[in-house]
Amino acid sequence: MQAPRFVPDRSSTGIDSRVVGLLCYLGVFVTGLLFLAIEKRSMFVKFHAMQSVVLFAGLFVLNIVLDFIPFIGWFLGLLLTPLSFVLWIALMLLALQGRWFKLPIIGDFAEEQAYKL
Secondary structure (H helix, E strand, C coil), X not given: CCCCCCCCXXXXXXXXXXXHHHHHHHCHHHHXXXXXXXXXXXXXXXXXXXXXXXHHHHHXXXXXXXXXXXXXXXXXXXXXXXXXXXXXXXXXXXXXXXCCCCCCCHHHHHHHHHHHC
């Protein structure tokens, strides 16, 4: 049995909400911030933009912190890079499919913040 799919609400950008959801992840946190600033209506787009900002800003900070830890930090950074890439691709595809995929912890926070905007 497949999970139900809901049609995302219309975006104020004039572009299909699913495509805008994909674009929120495409430029990591930069496009997430951009769509947070310009989107006025779509909660789907706001959610994916906020999740993109929180996730990729967090990964950016984590990579910087790991760079300061000799050997183990560098090794963990090398493991984190391909995992981040796979997550990036997966989130773009899920947004393009119109799914409200929430990451653990980050997804709940992003949803709360998106509703406040």
